[in-house]
Amino acid sequence: xxxxLYLVRRLLQALAVILIVTIVVFCLLHALPxxxxxxxxxxxxTAGQIAAFNHEQGLDRxxxxxxxxxLRELVQGDLGTSYTLNEAVSRLIEQRLPKTLVLxxxxxxxxxxxxxxxxxxxxxxxxxxxxxxxxxxxxxxYSTPVYFLGLLLILLFTQTLRWFPSQAPQGDTLGQVLxxxxxxxxxxxxxxxxxxxxxxxxxxxxxxxxxxxDYVRTARAGGAGQYAVLFRHVFRNSLTPVVAMxxxxxxxxxxxxxxxxxxxxxxxxxxxxxxxxxxxDYPVLLGCVLVISVxxxxxxxxxxVVQRVVDPRVREGRA
Amino acid sequence: xxxxxxxxxxxxFSTETGDVxxxxxxxxxxxxxxxxxxVGESGxxxxxxxxxAMGLLPGTARASGRVAxxxxxxxxxxxxxxxxxxxxxxxxxxxxxxxxxxxxxxxGAQIAEVVRNHRDVSRSEAAREAVELxxxxxxxxxxxxxxxxxxxxxxxxxxxxxxxxxxxNSPGLLIADEPTTALDVTVQAEILDLLRxxxxxxxxxxxxxxxxxxxxxxxxxxxAVMLRGEVVETGPVEDVLLRPEHAYTRGLLAAVPRLRxxxxxAPPAEEPPVxxxxxxxxxxxxxxxxxxxxxxxxxxxxxxxVGESGxxxxxAARVALGLVAPASGSVSLFGADLGRVRGRKRRALLxxxxxxxxxxxxxxxxxxxxxECVAEPLRVHRRGMSGAERRDRVAKVLELVRLPRELAxxxxxxxxxxxxxxxxxxxxxxxxxxxxxxxxxTSALDVSVQRTVLEVIAELQRELGFACLFVSHDLAVVQEFxxxxxxxxDGRVEEQGPxxxxxxxxxxxxxxRLIAAVPVPDPVVQRRRRxxxxxxxxA
Numbered sequence: 069x070x071x072x073l074y075l076v077r078r079l080l081q082a083l084a085v086i087l088i089v090t091i092v093v094f095c096l097l098h099a100l101p102x103x104x105x106x107x108x109x110x111x112x113x114t115a116g117q118i119a120a121f122n123h124e125q126g127l128d129r130x131x132x133x134x135x136x137x138x139l140r141e142l143v144q145g146d147l148g149t150s151y152t153l154n155e156a157v158s159r160l161i162e163q164r165l166p167k168t169l170v171l172x173x174x175x176x177x178x179x180x181x182x183x184x185x186x187x188x189x190x191x192x193x194x195x196x197x198x199x200x201x202x203x204x205x206x207x208x209x210y211s212t213p214v215y216f217l218g219l220l221l222i223l224l225f226t227q228t229l230r231w232f233p234s235q236a237p238q239g240d241t242l243g244q245v246l247x248x249x250x251x252x253x254x255x256x257x258x259x260x261x262x263x264x265x266x267x268x269x270x271x272x273x274x275x276x277x278x279x280x281x282d283y284v285r286t287a288r289a290g291g292a293g294q295y296a297v298l299f300r301h302v303f304r305n306s307l308t309p310v311v312a313m314x315x316x317x318x319x320x321x322x323x324x325x326x327x328x329x330x331x332x333x334x335x336x337x338x339x340x341x342x343x344x345x346x347x348x349d350y351p352v353l354l355g356c357v358l359v360i361s362v363x364x365x366x367x368x369x370x371x372x373v374v375q376r377v378v379d380p381r382v383r384e385g386r387a
Numbered sequence: 388x389x390x391x392x393x394x395x396x397x398x399x400f401s402t403e404t405g406d407v408x409x410x411x412x413x414x415x416x417x418x419x420x421x422x423x424x425x426v427g428e429s430g431x432x433x434x435x436x437x438x439x440a441m442g443l444l445p446g447t448a449r450a451s452g453r454v455a456x457x458x459x460x461x462x463x464x465x466x467x468x469x470x471x472x473x474x475x476x477x478x479x480x481x482x483x484x485x486x487x488x489x490x491x492x493x494x495g496a497q498i499a500e501v502v503r504n505h506r507d508v509s510r511s512e513a514a515r516e517a518v519e520l521x522x523x524x525x526x527x528x529x530x531x532x533x534x535x536x537x538x539x540x541x542x543x544x545x546x547x548x549x550x551x552x553x554x555x556n557s558p559g560l561l562i563a564d565e566p567t568t569a570l571d572v573t574v575q576a577e578i579l580d581l582l583r584x585x586x587x588x589x590x591x592x593x594x595x596x597x598x599x600x601x602x603x604x605x606x607x608x609x610x611a612v613m614l615r616g617e618v619v620e621t622g623p624v625e626d627v628l629l630r631p632e633h634a635y636t637r638g639l640l641a642a643v644p645r646l647r648x649x650x651x652x653a654p655p656a657e658e659p660p661v662x663x664x665x666x667x668x669x670x671x672x673x674x675x676x677x678x679x680x681x682x683x684x685x686x687x688x689x690x691x692x693v694g695e696s697g698x699x700x701x702x703a704a705r706v707a708l709g710l711v712a713p714a715s716g717s718v719s720l721f722g723a724d725l726g727r728v729r730g731r732k733r734r735a736l737l738x739x740x741x742x743x744x745x746x747x748x749x750x751x752x753x754x755x756x757x758x759e760c761v762a763e764p765l766r767v768h769r770r771g772m773s774g775a776e777r778r779d780r781v782a783k784v785l786e787l788v789r790l791p792r793e794l795a796x797x798x799x800x801x802x803x804x805x806x807x808x809x810x811x812x813x814x815x816x817x818x819x820x821x822x823x824x825x826x827x828x829t830s831a832l833d834v835s836v837q838r839t840v841l842e843v844i845a846e847l848q849r850e851l852g853f854a855c856l857f858v859s860h861d862l863a864v865v866q867e868f869x870x871x872x873x874x875x876x877d878g879r880v881e882e883q884g885p886x887x888x889x890x891x892x893x894x895x896x897x898x899x900r901l902i903a904a905v906p907v908p909d910p911v912v913q914r915r916r917r918x919x920x921x922x923x924x925x926a
Contacts, residue, residue, distance in 0.1 A: 290501035
């Protein structure tokens with residue numbers, strides 16, 4: 069199939085998905101009891117003040133009208149203004165998003181770089197001590213809550229060993245953040261842990277499946293040694309399904325960032341989302357959800373595109 | 388000197404329930420330039436012997452005895468020394484070309500890899516050799532095809548690629564494990580020709596593993612017959628196929644359906660057809676699966692629907708079953724227009740059709756007992772039936788297909804292939820259908836089992852009088868069991884008529900080629916047929 073046509077179709081699909089997400093989130097937020105006025109104006113506010121606030125923010129109009137107004141501004145790039153921080157939401161996201169991206173992208177990279185070889189190693193050493201040990205560690209890493217793992221790491225590496233600082237880099241700009249790599253180590257490792265666990269399992273499964281394929285026997289019958297078979301054939305064939313999973317993992321990474329940013333006092337999207345949720349700051353919440361859904365859609369799209377590049381069968385619509 | 392010598396080979400698989408011996412005391416040899424066929428039914432251990440000769444047995448297997456390829460000992464050899472041998476001294480061609488190649492690597496690169504595994508040549512030189520090898524195995528436009536991925540090639544072409552890999556380093560021994568079983572007969576004939584020519588050209592010894600006696604007659608110099616892990620008979624191909632000594636070989640050969648070259652047709656049935664396809668066309672996306680197909684099946688007769696893979700024969704059967712709605716044309720079932728009947732009436736109509744599919748493992752629910760599988764159609768279509776009546780009916784139909792009563796409580800997986808297919812048959816017959824649609828019902832079975840299943844179907848047909856639409860790729864089977872035959876090709880009916888008349892005096896070139904490509908299990912006759920065909924080709 070024509071690649072351009074494919075991309076156009078996928079982008080249109082992506083837009084539709086994002087639109088649906090905004091509708092759902094919009095409805096859910098407005099269905100919540102209380103509303104933002106009470107939280108912002110405080111317990112002493114009179115009913116008149118609350119009504120005035122609601123009128124000023126357009127919250128007294130019907131839900132569809134509010135949504136259409138929101139959408140009209142969204143198209144112009146205006147995500148509204150935070151109730152509590154008195155700043156444009158787009159400005160807030162602009163400040164916070166790069167930091168979170170640094171955290172999640174680094175976590176994903178570290179996670180994958182560890183998970184892929186670990187998974188392959190396990191597959192080769194199937195049902196041997198190496199396999200059992202890594203499997204056990206994966207399950208421990210996967211079943212430990214992120215905040216608990218983070219606390220353990222802080223305790224061990226900042227209190228006992230004193231190798232790394234307990235705070236993430238506090239700089240406001242990306243440059244300042246990256247200038248303090250030691251500060252990034254613990255947040256990134258915390259974020260990567262569950263990813264290593266999950267993706268090493270995927271990789272182990274995919275490798276085992278491929279090792280039992282007929283083409284492996286053909287390659288061996290042609291005189292390929294164990295490592296040639298593994299790295300020339302099995303590696304690539306096993307990696308494609310794993311890459312496909314990566315896109316769907318984006319929301320999990322953002323969810324992890326929510327906790328990691330709290331733990332290491334790192335002012336990114338996670339912290340922004342958290343405080344906005346505490347104070348019913350609708351514009352900020354909507355903006356954050358929008359960013360995460362865009363990231364997810366872009367992640368899956370990228371994963372699909374990579375699959376098309378790697379697997380000719382996908383390209384021709386045969387698989 | 389022998390290129391392959393096997394002495395007293397034993398192979399044992401360790402399983403969770405203990406050790407299972409797969410091969411015992413097998414001794415055989417292959418000389419340069421000759422072909423030894425290793426034949427036997429599934430589970431006889433023939434593939435295990437082939438894998439043992441390549442040192443490719445799975446990790447759960449233990450081999451004993453002696454296997455020597457060109458003087459090099461295989462049993463107990465290190466993985467590194469085996470790797471030096473594989474693809475250079477001994478090569479292998481496998482059964483399933485669909486999965487035998489790495490799906491993500493271009494075929495040229497896969498061939499070049501085998502070259503570079505054993506010879507110190509540059510990448511570009513290996514790539515050039517790969518193109519040359521593709522040309523030798525008869526791939527058209529080899530320069531362009533070298534950069535194709537396996538999925539872009541047909542099954543026959545993929546098998547040619549696997550063969551190209553196997554001959555890349557001119558091995559002294561070629562092991563072919565059911566190399567044509569997954570292919571259409573015409574492609575099978577081409578691949579066998581190719582293998583024969585390559586072996587003759589370079590004096591390669593061939594170990595051919597197969598269950599197909601026609602292929603043996605066509606290709607082999609000597610034959611070894613295996614039964615339950617042991618060689619029971621061995622000798623020149625004429626002796627073993629024409630004058631078998633062992634009772635098992637005799638039984639095996641008797642069960643093989645043979646294409647006959649004389650015979651008369653029974654008078655045709657006159658009653659109105661139970662199913663009639665008129666000008667039926669079906670499209671799947673861009674593929675025209677059926678194109679203007681006319682087809683009748685009359686009460687009590689068997690119509691054989693033959694053709695190669697992708698010819699549309701299964702689709703035609705599914706149209707008759709009401710599973711695929713035609714894009715144009717009409718289907719009448721028992722006189723009613725299937726395209727117009729809806730809801731309960733349609734269900735009642737379709738309950739008059741029974742179906743048996745190719746794979747009895749996949750078509751029976753593993754979580755149900757045999758009795759439950761057979762009773763299910765009654766639960767759907769005979770709601771008023773009491774439990775006692777149902778049990779009675781199930782018992783009766785299991786008896787009809789000659790399944791012992793005590794199997795009723797077992798799961799389908801506990802049965803043998805032939806027993807499972809008889810369960811499918813019982814399930815198809817439990818509603819006393821007027822039409823039985825059988826789509827390759829015996830293709831997954833061994834010949835001896837195939838014979839019993841086919842005989843049960845024929846006998847029940849005489850007894851119960853149902854019509855049968857019999858889809859098969861095997862012309863010999865169709866000739867034996869069908870009164871009329873419909874030859875399909877590319878979604879169209881190529882020709883149809885009474886079986887004997889059509890198969891003995893085909894009107895179209897395609898049918899002629901199809902029949903010519905079927906190897907008969909008689910080496911003398913087969914040699915003559917091949918000579919005639921080659922004379923025709925050169926003339």
